[in-house]
Amino acid sequence: MRWLATIWRNLFHRRAVDDLLDEEVRSHKQLLEDEKIAAGADPETARREVAIEFGAIELIKEQVRDVRRGALLEGFRTELRQSIRALRRNPGMTIICVLMLALGIGASTAIFSVFEAALLRPLPFRDADRLVELAETQLDRGLTEVNFSEADFRDIHDRTKSFESVAAYDSFETNLTGDGEPEKVSAAQVTVGFFRTLGVNPVLGRDFSPEEGDARIAILGNRFWKARYGADRGVPGKVLRLNGGSYTVVGVLPRGEPWIDDQVYLPYPRHLNADRTNREFNVVGRLAKGVTAEAASAELRGLALLMQAAKPKEDEGLGFTIFPSRRWVAPEEAGTVLHILLVAVGLLVLIACGNVANLLLARGLARHREIAVRSALGAARARLVRFVMIESLLLSTLGAGLGLVLAAVCVRGIRTLEFAGIPRLDEVSLNPWVLCFTFGVTLFTGLLCGLAPAIQAPLEAVATALRDGDRQTGASRRHVRVHSMLVAAEVAFAFLLLVSTGLVLRSFQGLLNEPRGFQTTHRLLFSLSYPDDYAQDGRGKEFIDSFLDRLSADPDIVSSGAVSVRPLQGPNPGMGIEAAAHSPASGFPPVASWRVITPGYLRAVGLPLLRGRNFKQTDKPVWEERGQPMPSHRTVMLSSAVARLLFPNEDPIGKHALLWKGETNLDAEVVGVVADSLESGLDQGPALTVYLPYGRMAVPSEFVIESRGDPASAFPAVRALISHLDPGLPIRDVRSFEEVISRSISWQRLNSIVLTAFGGFALLLASLGIYGVLSYFVRRRTAEIGLRMALGASEWGILRIIVAQGLLPTLIGIIFGGVIACWLSRYLKSLLFGVRPIDLFTYAAVSALLLGTAALACFVHGHRAMKTDPAIALRLE
Amino acid sequence: MPPSANIALLQGTLELLILKVLALQAMHGLGISRRIAQVTNGAFQVKPGSLFPALHRMEEAGWLTSEWGESENNRRARFYSLTRPGRRKLKEETDNWGRISAAMAGALETS
16 A cells, blocks of 8 residues: 555655655755865865766656656656647647548548458357358259258258258248238248257247147247337237238247348248258258368268269259358458458558658657757657657547547448448447457557657767757758658558559449440339239239239330349349250250240330340240140240350241250240340349240239339329239339449449548548658758759759659659559459459559659649749758 | 676665664765765765665665754754664565675685
8 A cells, every 4th residue: 555655646746756855965965065065175166076976966866766656657647748748839740640540540440340240240149150051062063052952951950960950941021911011021931940050049938849840830030020019028929910821929039130130930841752852941050069160061972972872863963062150141242342441441541650650750850959958868768769659659549539539420320321241230339349449550550650750769869969950961861761761651552552442443333334234214123012812813914914004004104014033133043944956965054044024024124125026915924824724835035145055156036945954844935035134233244034924823023114204203103003903012122223233233332432532541641741751851951952053053953853852752652562462452353343453554543643643742842942042041051 | 886787786785785874873865875885994985876766765665764854064954764664674684695695605615
């Protein structure tokens, strides 16, 4: 306790403690003087001798202070106070430094908060690292990830030893009716033990039990429960009407992504004869304790061979693959993009640090004498270093404070964003992890900014500094070199950032300019959720016919049509397809996606018919309809790409193709060829698409309307028409075609926006750096310039010196940046489209941009230097 | 003054000497340094630069206590005296010193 009291006294009653010491030293001197006088010296000599014997009194006092308790804290406090004073003396510089650091720290905190939520936050499942996803493979057909068939799942489930448990779910959409508006909800049938496998226990009610496969019971996802039942705790026991069936709610799941959120879960009945061809099972597994994913893969390989041997026909080419559960939250793309953004923001921080270091350095030189005096008075080197470090840490702390405000604003904005593919955006927050990161960045930036000035500070040669006063000529050369190195580093970092920005922007532009095939202007898409009976007794066809008929009578609607799958917004059902005349030995057929369309669809999305004819009302669906004879003559249209593939160098019209080749092998006549489109994604190239006619069995539910003016203003009439025809029909996902496209590239958009902002800031900061070093250089060498001019140097000669001074570090920075960019840009490759990572145009443009900025700064300063009046400049000496 | 390489040893020595000379009576700084010079036959000339830090450190450690008083020639001076922990410390350090010096002497003789 005693030492605490001492520290307290030393820290907070410093004045008293110091006064005491002063008085003691004074009395000691007095006693010494008395002694000398008593020994016979005259008072004057005595005083001088005492002064000599004592040496530097301040040094003694300093030493006493150093041995006192809390000396470290005390020193820290003094230096902190001095730093604050120094920063307040220089408000302009302080504000600029704090702003730059706040920008860097704020931006990195915001990016990290997204990173943390999407990639670092653990899954809400017990021992999530043991959870894996399983899929089948058919490598001989080039399929690396196929859903399980029920039979394969049962086989694996019964035989595997690597897993503590495996379970499957089969998701589908269903109509929820009963109280309130009818609604389409997503649901999943899950096998027994699904929730146990995930490690999730219901927060209300209970899990399904093993014998309940056929029971009409349901478990609710948390979000669904909150949205639909307002988090009513009495919900177990209530009855849910799904597709006309009644299901009793038995439990509610805890909050958590993915999957167990916005859904209804029903038990999956175990069939006696499990289906071998219908591949709809998603399978999750929990590895047994101590079993690695590799070991489990090896076991599955063995099982696949056994299964192939048992059923060579059905299971030919069968294999299994395992994915870590991490990808449930963030798709691989998300990881890449977020990593790249984190690196980009890191570069931004480094550039800001470079600038702050430069400013501190320049300011440190202006205080050259102060530092020299301090060291002459006995300030230790360590102390000077500490002083500089404390100052830059103070700056970075202030920057962090402001940066956190900035980050908080960003985070609030981010939470309202909706970027398909970045998980948990709405859960992004400045939580302790993020704050730890911010703390780390603050410390790092503080130390980094202080590094150059701190190394520089003790190097000041005391004598030279004191003699030269403010005009250092010899020392300034070294200082200019340090400045130039910092600027070169900044330019290199800015180069990296700008090249990434340029590459991403060019890919984005390329994506937008890609010929899409379809037209998007004045077009609107929406979905209708049909009840199940629409597909059975022809009600759906009646509805769609009368609906489209009435739409075409509307003068505001130019065209309208329906399709089974919305463009650019999978799922993408596929089929093997082959020309009927082909020999069967030609290997596996190409896989094309198929769409059921109404005749008006092509016009509505603006896809031109290249050859042949469009569908007519007489074209019937390719499937057998209940109560109707098997269709004797089937018709299809092909996208140009499919036609080229199936009938190279032939006229495909009138030729026959086999649909679902290898499965049902339906023979159909090709009646038309449709222009190619980027149906499956702007970066996916022309899609292979097979168009099938709609009918009583196949009722497309995605609608496209083309209106004369703004489609949004035409939509109320459409909505009224729908509710007039069937008041119970839910309308979903009303979006303009433009919006659908823009959502399909939300990744690239996010990347472009953020990188553009970062690139802009990087350019700004780097040009500030170049500007600053030149300004410093010109100021320091005013005298020299004056002398040169007095001796007859031309103005252009002076300009040349300045330009060399500014452009050299920029050039060096560009060269280094270029080399590093060539090396690093391959990590960008997966995000680029139509641009190579080493794209000469981008590199050249970025170089020109940076050089241009530097040149501008040079001319501004050069102009000033040229106007130097030799007489005035020399007088400054 | 002995070379500065012996600072660590000397600091302990100086503190022991201060404790020792204060054991008899309270003294002010100059008195302490004069007495040390006297008892060591002039081997230790304690300068203020060493004396003040040592005194303040020892006071903070609780071995010394100090108060203002009148010097022999009626000057105001800060007088230091030993506390109870200071006396204990003196005894400990004296024993220690005896052991160390005996050991050192032995070591230097044998080699």
